[in-house]
Amino acid sequence: MPPPDTLSPWLAERLGVELVGSTPVGGGCIHSAWCLHLATGSRLFAKTNTPSCLPLLEAEAEGLLALAAAAGDEGPQSPVPLAHGLAGGSAVLVLSWLDLESSRSAVDIQQWRRLGAALAHLHRSSLLRPCMAADRPGEAFGWPTDNFIGSAPQRNGWDEDWGRFFVQRRLAPQLEHLARGGNPLRHAEWLLERSGEWLAEHRPDPCLVHGDLWSGNAAITTGGQGAIFDPAVYRGDREVDLAMARLFGGFPAAFFAGYAAAWPLPPGHRFRSDLYNFYHLLNHANLFGGSYLGQCQGRIDTLLSRAAQEGN
Incomplete structure (x- = not known):
């Protein structure tokens, strides 16, 4: 999938954020993964794929919400689903960014x-x-x-x-x-x-x-x-x-x-x-x-x- 810079209008409408750039993130084998850089200096995580893969991303968002509901304050942390849908010719899931230890x-x-x-x-x-x-x-x-x-x-x-x-x-x-x-x-x-x-x-x-x-x-x-x-x-x-x-x-x-x-x-x-x-x-x-x-x-x-x- 191409970089999600074409998502700017969708992100602005759905989340009220300004996208200034994106960099690919490795590790996935199904979707393309991205670090979204915002005008505020903060980051979000995004997955993109073909429109037919939207059900996979919707199920992932549902699962993350369920894990968070069960985990409470003492359970494992999970990224927060912020928005998902079709945008810029792609299926998209946007999550909160987690800083993970690289090693x-x-x-x-x-x-x-x-x-x-x-x-x-x-x-x-x-x-x-x-x-x-x-x-x-x-x-x-x-x-x-x-x-x-x-x-x-x-x-x-x-x-x-x-x-x-x-x-x-x-x-x-x-x-x-x-x-x-x-x-x-x-x-x-x-x-x-x-x-x-x-x-x-x-x-x-x-x-x-x-x-x-x-x-x-x-x-x-x-x-x-x-x-x-x-x-x-x-x-x-x-x-x-x-x-x-x-x-x-x-x-x-x-x-x-x-x-x-x-x-x-x-x-x-x-x-x-x-x-x-x-x-x-x-x-x-x-x-x-x-x-x-x-x-x-x-x-x-x-x-x-x-x-x-x-x-x-």
Whole structure:
């Protein structure tokens, strides 16, 4: 996407600000990202894409508002959605600017510990707090609207049974998409059946979860506060966020220790972590193919084998 300097009239109308320049920001793989320089000397963050991608940006804005509602003053910081829509031939999302530490080696390990504790606070505080209109805290798993995991659709709706929700709204659509694309996985139906059985006795609380918490979607600000962004929110088992945080690495042990000290995870979370991350591996296989297909097949084989050895 071209630089968003053509957004000046739209920004002036929507936010009452004067744009004097923009510079690209790296790190994203779906949208173009920009630092917007304003006449006041302050900065905003913007994402732009083709008009057809506006629903992705709208879902992101909704997710950020939900996270902020759950986080309160003690949870992680998130950028504030300021405006979104179509402008200058592009879909646009404008957010408040966060000054993030550019090098993780410069971050005090205790700041990661505090981010883990802040995430536990967000999860716990969301249990009785509505995070948006039509939310159902304490009642069911899901979300009022479908949204996205990366650039892929994420099916939501509501279900009072967590295992059924995870199987039918998370694993099954991804496996079906792979099969339609000519990449069916061995024992997929068996895995779906067993997954429901494995989760049948697990009774998690329907917490608001970030939903896509890999290390690229979390950081420490220059002020020392933990921040999370680029969410794929819904109400689910809080363990899905901790599982995703382990999938691709990048989170130090202090992050998990901080979470555990604030709200320990129940027994069996390590096995469930591998099951929950199967969803993200499937999504990567559908989006990128390649080695992720083999990883997905390997994950099915490992889960079924481990369950057989443990008598599950």
